[in-house]
Amino acid sequence: MTDQPRVGIVMGSDSDWPTMEAAATALAEFGIAYEADVVSAHRMPDEMLAYGREAHGRGIEVIIAGAGGAAHLPGMLAAVTPLPVIGVPVPLKYLDGMDSLLSIVQMPAGVPVATVSIGNARNAGLLAVRILATGDAELTDKIVAFQADLADVARAKGEKVRNPATGGAGFR
Numbered sequence: 773m774t775d776q777p778r779v780g781i782v783m784g785s786d787s788d789w790p791t792m793e794a795a796a797t798a799l800a801e802f803g804i805a806y807e808a809d810v811v812s813a814h815r816m817p818d819e820m821l822a823y824g825r826e827a828h829g830r831g832i833e834v835i836i837a838g839a840g841g842a843a844h845l846p847g848m849l850a851a852v853t854p855l856p857v858i859g860v861p862v863p864l865k866y867l868d869g870m871d872s873l874l875s876i877v878q879m880p881a882g883v884p885v886a887t888v889s890i891g892n893a894r895n896a897g898l899l900a901v902r903i904l905a906t907g908d909a910e911l912t913d914k915i916v917a918f919q920a921d922l923a924d925v926a927r928a929k930g931e932k933v934r935n936p937a938t939g940g941a942g943f944r
């Protein structure tokens with residue numbers, strides 16, 4: 773995207789991108805400009821601190837941080853930025869993402885990270901959109917329309933389950 777990015781999507785490794793891409797997709801659906809990069813707290817601590825300290829000065833409004841295993845990246849960014857940080861626990865081969873979840877979610881009081889469910893980068897993107905929509909009527913309208921579509925899809929699922937013509941149960 774060429775616009776000034778409003779959301780920074782960062783992750784501990786390029787191996788997280790297949791999970792984290794869903795955040796970028798959600799932002800793109802709402803026309804929100806974003807940047808994406810690898811910023812590892814463990815492997816490149818100086819650059820991670822610089823990213824966290826400088827993001828708000830560059831016009832970033834929300835940070836989405838995904839990491840797997842000993843996932844300290846979201847919390848360390850939250851420690852040095854005034855911006856809202858959304859953490860995405862990335863599931864790895866072992867422990868099914870429970871390690872990532874617990875590393876991200878149990879922040880000490882005073883340093884908040886809004887943690888989404890394991891692997892749910894789409895919700896991180898959607899939460900960022902909601903944060904940006906505060907005080908923005910046009911973006912809020914888009915979210916309301918999105919929610920109406922979601923309800924239509926859910927109703928269609930109910931129809932499928934009810935209707936024998938689509939393999940559903942019918943009324944028995």
Ligand SMILES: Nc1c(C(=O)O)ncn1[C@@H]1O[C@H](COP(=O)(O)O)[C@@H](O)[C@H]1O
Pocket residue numbers: 783784785786787788811812813814815838839840841842843844845846862864
């Ligand atoms: N959890 C962290 C951090 C960090 O929190 O700073 N840096 C890298 N990692 C994680 O290590 C995993 C394996 O990384 P590699 O695939 O590069 O070996 C990734 O899920 C990454 O987020």
